Amino acid sequence: MSGTGHIKSVTLPEIAGRKGGEPIVCLTAYTTSIAQLVDRHCDVVLVGDSVGMVLHGLPSTLGVTLEMMILHGQAVRRGLERALMVVDLPFGTYEESAAQAFRSAARVMAETGCEAVKLEGGVVMAETIRFLVQRGIPVMAHVGLTPQAVNTLGGYKVQGRGADAERILADAKAVAEAGAFSVVLEKVTASLADRITEAVDIPTIGIGASVNCDGQVLVIEDMLGMFQEFQPKFVKRYAELGRDAEAAIAAFAEDVRRRRFPGPEHVFGDTTQR
Ligand code: KIV
Numbered sequence: 001m002s003g004t005g006h007i008k009s010v011t012l013p014e015i016a017g018r019k020g021g022e023p024i025v026c027l028t029a030y031t032t033s034i035a036q037l038v039d040r041h042c043d044v045v046l047v048g049d050s051v052g053m054v055l056h057g058l059p060s061t062l063g064v065t066l067e068m069m070i071l072h073g074q075a076v077r078r079g080l081e082r083a084l085m086v087v088d089l090p091f092g093t094y095e096e097s098a099a100q101a102f103r104s105a106a107r108v109m110a111e112t113g114c115e116a117v118k119l120e121g122g123v124v125m126a127e128t129i130r131f132l133v134q135r136g137i138p139v140m141a142h143v144g145l146t147p148q149a150v151n152t153l154g155g156y157k158v159q160g161r162g163a164d165a166e167r168i169l170a171d172a173k174a175v176a177e178a179g180a181f182s183v184v185l186e187k188v189t190a191s192l193a194d195r196i197t198e199a200v201d202i203p204t205i206g207i208g209a210s211v212n213c214d215g216q217v218l219v220i221e222d223m224l225g226m227f228q229e230f231q232p233k234f235v236k237r238y239a240e241l242g243r244d245a246e247a248a249i250a251a252f253a254e255d256v257r258r259r260r261f262p263g264p265e266h267v268f269g270d271t272t273q274r
Helices: 012-016 032-039 066-077 098-112 123-134 147-153 164-178 190-199 241-257 264-268
Strands: 024-028 044-047 084-088 116-120 139-144 182-186 204-207 215-218
Touching: 032 044, 032 066, 044 066, 044 215, 066 084, 066 098, 084 098, 098 116, 098 123, 116 123, 116 147, 123 139, 123 164, 139 164, 164 182, 164 190, 182 190, 190 204
Parallel strands: 024 044, 024 215, 044 084, 084 116, 116 139, 139 182, 182 204, 204 215
Antiparallel strands: none
């Protein structure tokens, strides 16, 4: 809090300056209520395109649209007071040209009020990142396992084993050199994540990568244990909300069927006396 009672917002230079310093805490959020919960604890809140799989039941992130990202971005904005907000650019809205990326990113920033956008890709996206940054659009990059390229990568496998490691290292160096303020390293081997963290001068944010990254990000539904079937191995579950929610729903259903659903008398006492 500042002296005026206003909550001090996390700024982009602060995040960029955390290289090698206090680890950066990042979680995804797609709704106002979750944004309110994470705001106090996170430095960065990511409106990830994982929203397509997590909230909309899509089989991959490929079907996510700019409109979906804007709608969820607006919801998250209403719940944040201090954390830095980053919104993903979805598949097909930035890869064609730097101009296309600028149009999409500018729309996302203007309509959601986010501080930065995230896009996937390394060497191949470096010129686009440079174009955006030079025009006032801060970019978080994302290399390693890039879910929008799931078909090219042949699944959601760990990246960076063998010769692949040099390519991913080159990707990370290229996005850093192009002006990205941070880079997500998804599902790369710990040794590669450590090499990248050493090699680039921007913060690395790991997801299933290495404890030595400059920060960590998780999909909030994964770490809260919302899903029983889908449980990525690298995710530590801090709660079992899916199991608890189902138990609560079952208890409610049982109460209704047995006609013991709490009525006004449980809240106000004996209503016949009123
Ligand atoms: O879409 C997303 O949630 C992400 C994180 C997993 C980094 O990109």
